[in-house]
Amino acid sequence: MRKIKKALQKAFPKVELSVGLDDRGILTLYGECASWQQLVDIGHKAARLPGVENVVNELRVAGQRIPQKDYRPLRDAGRSRGLAADVDVLIIGAGITGCGIARELAKYKLDILVVEMSGDVATGATKANNGNIHPGHAEKPGTLKARLNVEGNRLYTRWAEELHFTLQRCGAMGFITSRWLWPALLYGYIKALKNGVEGVQLVGGRRAVELEPGLKRSAIGVKGAMWLPTMALVEPYQVTVALAENAAENGVRFWFNCTAADILTEKGAAVGAVTTKGIVRSRIIINCAGVYADEISAMAGDKSFTIHPRKGVIAILDKARSPAYDCLCDHVTFETVRRTLQKSYTKGGGMCYTPEKNILMGPSASESPDKEDLSTSARELAYAMGRGDETIDYSDVIRYFAGNRPADYSEDFIIGMSPITAGFINVAAIQSPGLAAAPAIAGKVEQIVAAAAEERGEPLERDPGWEPLRLPQPEFRHLSRAEQEALIRKDPRYGRIICRCETITEGEILDALRSPVPPASIDAVKRRTRAGMGRCQGGFCQPRVLELLARERGISWTEVTLKGEGSRILLKSNRPRAEGGADK
Amino acid sequence: MKRVEIDIAVIGGGPAGLAAALKARELGAEKVLILERNIELGGILQQCIHDGFGIHRFDKRLSGTQYAQLFIDAVEQSDIAVKLDTMVLEIGADKTIYACNKSEGMLEINSGAIVLAMGCRERTASQVLIHGDRPAGVLTAGAVQRYINMEGYLPGSKAVILGSGDIGLIMARRMILEGLAVEGVYEVMAAPGGLTRNLVQCLDDFEIPLHLSTTVTAVHGRKRVEAVTVAQVDGAMKPVAGTERRIECDLLVLAVGLIPENELSRAAGVEIDPRSGGPLLDENFMTGVPGIFAAGNVAVVFDLVDYVSASGEIAAAGAVNYLRGKLGEEKSRRPVKAGENVNFVVPQRLGRECGETTFFLRVSSPQKAATLSCCSGKKLLFKKRCRFLAPPEMLTFTADASGGDELVIALKEEAGRR
Numbered sequence A: 001m002r003k004i005k006k007a008l009q010k011a012f013p014k015v016e017l018s019v020g021l022d023d024r025g026i027l028t029l030y031g032e033c034a035s036w037q038q039l040v041d042i043g044h045k046a047a048r049l050p051g052v053e054n055v056v057n058e059l060r061v062a063g064q065r066i067p068q069k070d071y072r073p074l075r076d077a078g079r080s081r082g083l084a085a086d087v088d089v090l091i092i093g094a095g096i097t098g099c100g101i102a103r104e105l106a107k108y109k110l111d112i113l114v115v116e117m118s119g120d121v122a123t124g125a126t127k128a129n130n131g132n133i134h135p136g137h138a139e140k141p142g143t144l145k146a147r148l149n150v151e152g153n154r155l156y157t158r159w160a161e162e163l164h165f166t167l168q169r170c171g172a173m174g175f176i177t178s179r180w181l182w183p184a185l186l187y188g189y190i191k192a193l194k195n196g197v198e199g200v201q202l203v204g205g206r207r208a209v210e211l212e213p214g215l216k217r218s219a220i221g222v223k224g225a226m227w228l229p230t231m232a233l234v235e236p237y238q239v240t241v242a243l244a245e246n247a248a249e250n251g252v253r254f255w256f257n258c259t260a261a262d263i264l265t266e267k268g269a270a271v272g273a274v275t276t277k278g279i280v281r282s283r284i285i286i287n288c289a290g291v292y293a294d295e296i297s298a299m300a301g302d303k304s305f306t307i308h309p310r311k312g313v314i315a316i317l318d319k320a321r322s323p324a325y326d327c328l329c330d331h332v333t334f335e336t337v338r339r340t341l342q343k344s345y346t347k348g349g350g351m352c353y354t355p356e357k358n359i360l361m362g363p364s365a366s367e368s369p370d371k372e373d374l375s376t377s378a379r380e381l382a383y384a385m386g387r388g389d390e391t392i393d394y395s396d397v398i399r400y401f402a403g404n405r406p407a408d409y410s411e412d413f414i415i416g417m418s419p420i421t422a423g424f425i426n427v428a429a430i431q432s433p434g435l436a437a438a439p440a441i442a443g444k445v446e447q448i449v450a451a452a453a454e455e456r457g458e459p460l461e462r463d464p465g466w467e468p469l470r471l472p473q474p475e476f477r478h479l480s481r482a483e484q485e486a487l488i489r490k491d492p493r494y495g496r497i498i499c500r501c502e503t504i505t506e507g508e509i510l511d512a513l514r515s516p517v518p519p520a521s522i523d524a525v526k527r528r529t530r531a532g533m534g535r536c537q538g539g540f541c542q543p544r545v546l547e548l549l550a551r552e553r554g555i556s557w558t559e560v561t562l563k564g565e566g567s568r569i570l571l572k573s574n575r576p577r578a579e580g581g582a583d584k
Numbered sequence B: 001m002k003r004v005e006i007d008i009a010v011i012g013g014g015p016a017g018l019a020a021a022l023k024a025r026e027l028g029a030e031k032v033l034i035l036e037r038n039i040e041l042g043g044i045l046q047q048c049i050h051d052g053f054g055i056h057r058f059d060k061r062l063s064g065t066q067y068a069q070l071f072i073d074a075v076e077q078s079d080i081a082v083k084l085d086t087m088v089l090e091i092g093a094d095k096t097i098y099a100c101n102k103s104e105g106m107l108e109i110n111s112g113a114i115v116l117a118m119g120c121r122e123r124t125a126s127q128v129l130i131h132g133d134r135p136a137g138v139l140t141a142g143a144v145q146r147y148i149n150m151e152g153y154l155p156g157s158k159a160v161i162l163g164s165g166d167i168g169l170i171m172a173r174r175m176i177l178e179g180l181a182v183e184g185v186y187e188v189m190a191a192p193g194g195l196t197r198n199l200v201q202c203l204d205d206f207e208i209p210l211h212l213s214t215t216v217t218a219v220h221g222r223k224r225v226e227a228v229t230v231a232q233v234d235g236a237m238k239p240v241a242g243t244e245r246r247i248e249c250d251l252l253v254l255a256v257g258l259i260p261e262n263e264l265s266r267a268a269g270v271e272i273d274p275r276s277g278g279p280l281l282d283e284n285f286m287t288g289v290p291g292i293f294a295a296g297n298v299a300v301v302f303d304l305v306d307y308v309s310a311s312g313e314i315a316a317a318g319a320v321n322y323l324r325g326k327l328g329e330e331k332s333r334r335p336v337k338a339g340e341n342v343n344f345v346v347p348q349r350l351g352r353e354c355g356e357t358t359f360f361l362r363v364s365s366p367q368k369a370a371t372l373s374c375c376s377g378k379k380l381l382f383k384k385r386c387r388f389l390a391p392p393e394m395l396t397f398t399a400d401a402s403g404g405d406e407l408v409i410a411l412k413e414e415a416g417r418r
Ligand SMILES: Cc1cc2nc3c(=O)[nH]c(=O)nc-3n(C[C@H](O)[C@H](O)[C@H](O)COP(=O)(O)OP(=O)(O)OC[C@H]3O[C@@H](n4cnc5c(N)ncnc54)[C@H](O)[C@@H]3O)c2cc1C
Pocket: A092, A093, A094, A095, A096, A097, A098, A115, A116, A117, A118, A121, A122, A123, A124, A125, A126, A127, A128, A129, A130, A131, A132, A133, A134, A258, A259, A260, A261, A288, A289, A290, A291, A292, A293, A296, A310, A311, A312, A313, A314, A363, A402, A403, A404, A405, A430, A431, A432, A433, A434, A435, A436, A437
């Protein structure tokens, strides 16, 4: 411990630090530093020291109030509601991680409840990422991230087949235009081999151009490339909705607008949680709370890591800008190599596209203390846009947004049964490639739950009624004219286009509104159907979507929200209304 | 799939489409069809309940709905076919139209000529680089207008308006009349974007302040707008540090410009003029694809509906002549150039024997007095003295532009009148 303190003092001589180390190798840092960035730097430095497994960062920043969520009123409200449910498994958080786990555990005879503090699935990091199913070549060999990324990538094929979401195996290529950069490719190749990336190849210039004809069009002399055929693209919210719907069809319950505010333990074992909808009894609690996972773990008496949100801003371009390449291409240059060599934890920058062929620029990467700050700034947007080519400018941007990566200081996933509180499972620090790894993460958690059940002498039993398939939903825009004609004949509601920019029909919106996990806000409809995602950003279709939402949910127009509680779009009616009940 | 054969297909039933259909029928086209995705004709005019429409054409101040109704009535009395609630999905380069609706399913429409009249859409917050949070309560002026005038709901109680174009000004007044507070109108440019009459009638009369060279830089509020930051901008339109001001409000209304809806046109192979945002047009308002014409705001953002209707009639006359084989496939179209202080001119090119042609143009910067000239080489075709010119007010003139070479249209400031 003295060594650790010394090393930190040497690196940060101006900071008064005190440290504590427990027998698990969890280092807790106390003291005051000058800035948030410095606080994060100290955490990272500490996590790399020998003997340190992970870091709990209790440092303060001089003169800066670090936002803290106050669970007390939520806890009191929940307690006063009394017992609300008694289940076998409680999952906290309905991002890709929580929904993936719920879906996989649904194959057993288990009563599963997912609580989510926002009004929908996929509202955390899961809605604001690049949708890349990375091959797993970029992760540090030997890490959990690397292993689960490669495995998750492979498992996506099965998920896509069973759940019917779009998965495009576009492949990726890092290419060089200078012979001198072969060593960089070779280095990447060896790393990819170490991680077990399937199908990775080093290819010469001619073969590279064969694999990606776009390289010929752009008339750059390609000297060689690393080809990664398993790279794939998804719409992250589409995957998450599919998982949640399939889980719900197999009996999993979802409670939205429900915050977990405390974990209840007895004799070192989890027995339940206090949520804002009341007390939920459960002997298995799975913490998938994204940026809040450290706080949930602390509630369970297991303070063993700290999440420091790392914001990423992404810009979406108009579909009129089509991607230059079919696969994701990365030009490896001396400059990019230099940047990689500089110690950095970000997976920032770059240009990719979505399965719908919108180009994505970014993300940026910046540390900020506020877990709910998703604001954007000119600086961050400029960073996100900076890695494109000269032909792209701001007039192509139809939307930009931010997501917070739930990073810890060891910069690896934390997945496992808590050694302090039995039955409490952390699935935390799921930053990039958390989306790519999701099926493997779910599989790993499934094993942990099964082992715990085995240990208790109540092994998990398969539910014979489990249905892994989710029926495909019609997507009008992807059908041929003849198929569209047939669809409208079957149900005329597919003949009315609600969202002009993305060609989304009333039928598709109604399908979503009547699905097992129905959307409750305009943005939730947008994530399920794409209505409002196009270049006009809902300018034309929002009133129509709002009307359908109000009608299907049996609420008045003024109760419809953009993105959940507190975000009403219309404040009041300006004319007398007879029908439709009370308008407040 | 249902197949339809038609002489002229008009895409969009706003004022441009209505005028085009009526004119085409009047000039003798037999089978004219209007395709409109809304459940009624009239386009954007159906949400414009303020007056000021038809001043040039009817010498009357009508509301948008009244203006539209005159045309709708005429269409209803004619044998022009109308398909409502029908969305055009695609126009092929061979002019085959695919459209769909609930009752007929997918339609394949073959027509002799097409008039594009799809109107325009509004610029959004991301397109003007507003930062900060992305809560409820940020809406375009057109959306606010729709909610208030057509759906009957108020989307806020205290508004800040960004953009002093006509739509922004009209909505400022409308919101005051509906009992909302309007904190002010902010305009990034040094001059207002709307017509003078709207500045007087919508802002001055209601004592709503207009802040020029000022923009909204950020939105605050994670769920619903709580405030915005405004800042002054320098000559390069960059916010000036230190001039930021936070304004409490719960609604940000964006009136930051219109974009012609040319996605269908592009896919059909129509070439777009980056300056006007609409197709490159000739004197008949025909695009670069023979037989495809454009009218109204899809051709160029007009500010007065009277011009919109006029453009529909030009396009219709062209379409009828095209059907009759009277428009030779002229390869040698002469360019029309925007000269001094002219931002753009429509049409952008002319046939050799174009005859009497109406030009629509916008100036680049305000001028108190100037001489408009239209020259073909050394030859002066048209000359007119103009006063109080500003970019928001479209200029129009008609001249015989037959013969000669490329045309240059320019506005020379009159000496000593600065
Ligand atoms: C800009 C950016 C780009 C990225 N790009 C990629 C990429 O291309 N490929 C890739 O694989 N990964 C990428 N990632 C990472 C990926 O997005 C995440 O790993 C993944 O979404 C994490 O999912 P999650 O479910 O663990 O977390 P989240 O989606 O954040 O879900 C956590 C959920 O828990 C809820 N919650 C929190 N506290 C409570 C509580 N007390 N009670 C109830 N509910 C609670 C939250 O509301 C939230 O919905 C990117 C991330 C960012 C930010």
